[in-house]
Amino acid sequence: MSDELAALLWDVDGTLAETERDGHLVAMNRAFAELNLSWRWSERRYGELLRIAGGLERLTLDIDTQCTGPRDPEERRALVQRIHHRKNEHYATLVAGGAVTLRPGVRELMDDCLQAGMRMAIVTTTSHGNVEALLRANLGEDWARSFATIVAAEDAPRKKPDPQAYALALRRLGIQAHDAVAIEDSPAGLHAATAAGVGVVIARSRFFATDAMPGALAVGRSLDESAGWTPPCAQSGRVTLRQLQQWLRED
Ligand code: XBP
Ligand code: MG
Numbered sequence: 001m002s003d004e005l006a007a008l009l010w011d012v013d014g015t016l017a018e019t020e021r022d023g024h025l026v027a028m029n030r031a032f033a034e035l036n037l038s039w040r041w042s043e044r045r046y047g048e049l050l051r052i053a054g055g056l057e058r059l060t061l062d063i064d065t066q067c068t069g070p071r072d073p074e075e076r077r078a079l080v081q082r083i084h085h086r087k088n089e090h091y092a093t094l095v096a097g098g099a100v101t102l103r104p105g106v107r108e109l110m111d112d113c114l115q116a117g118m119r120m121a122i123v124t125t126t127s128h129g130n131v132e133a134l135l136r137a138n139l140g141e142d143w144a145r146s147f148a149t150i151v152a153a154e155d156a157p158r159k160k161p162d163p164q165a166y167a168l169a170l171r172r173l174g175i176q177a178h179d180a181v182a183i184e185d186s187p188a189g190l191h192a193a194t195a196a197g198v199g200v201v202i203a204r205s206r207f208f209a210t211d212a213m214p215g216a217l218a219v220g221r222s223l224d225e226s227a228g229w230t231p232p233c234a235q236s237g238r239v240t241l242r243q244l245q246q247w248l249r250e251d
Helices: 019-034 044-049 053-066 073-096 106-116 130-141 163-171 187-195 241-250
Strands: 007-010 119-123 149-151 179-184 199-203 218-220
Touching: 007 163, 019 044, 019 053, 019 073, 019 130, 044 053, 044 179, 053 073, 073 130, 106 119, 106 241, 119 130, 149 163, 163 179, 179 187, 179 241, 187 199, 199 241
Parallel strands: 007 119, 007 179, 119 149, 179 199, 199 218
Antiparallel strands: none
């Protein structure tokens, strides 16, 4: 591993914010209700379905395993797309209304990067529209200026754990994998970044609170805590850019 960090790569869902529980899940149930479907996802069921990356893929798998919905494959596909589309519209409304805020310590770490002139990128399996909705609501109109590149589902259709999104982000940034660090929350995200050669810091989220995270540079509960990290966080109070550099150096 290199000891010089050139860019910080942010995952979105679960990492920047608890978007799944407070955003996508609520929005999906609203879409079901609005379309007069009797389906509802509990938090527990959603946790199981989150093992599948991608809202469309998740919905398709659920309908297939419940053996429900239209039997005709075309009608089935059309229904899934309609639900997903409405889910995203409800999601945008929810986040614009302030229902989903950044996780503690995210803003501070972003500020460290901006002050140090460290480039940041977004690397996610959700869509550009969902990224924009979340970050506009939380960082303001100029949100996109903070990021050197944004890689979303439209750019990298092979979703995490496939490394495609990370490989593309590295290419766009023109850097080597060992000069970047990713912040992630899920095993799929960890796998995607690691397979692209990028070291990963895991800030655990609600739905991936106890999963094994093999090969991560560091694993902890929250970026705004210095306690509870493995390996330990030497900085006091929160995970800083300096701490990320230290974990990268120690690896
Ligand atoms: C997490 C995902 C996404 C979201 C929902 O992405 O798997 O599918 O759950 O978004 P990441 P969509 O952690 O990489 O940000 O409905 O747009 O797929
Ligand atoms: Mg995530």
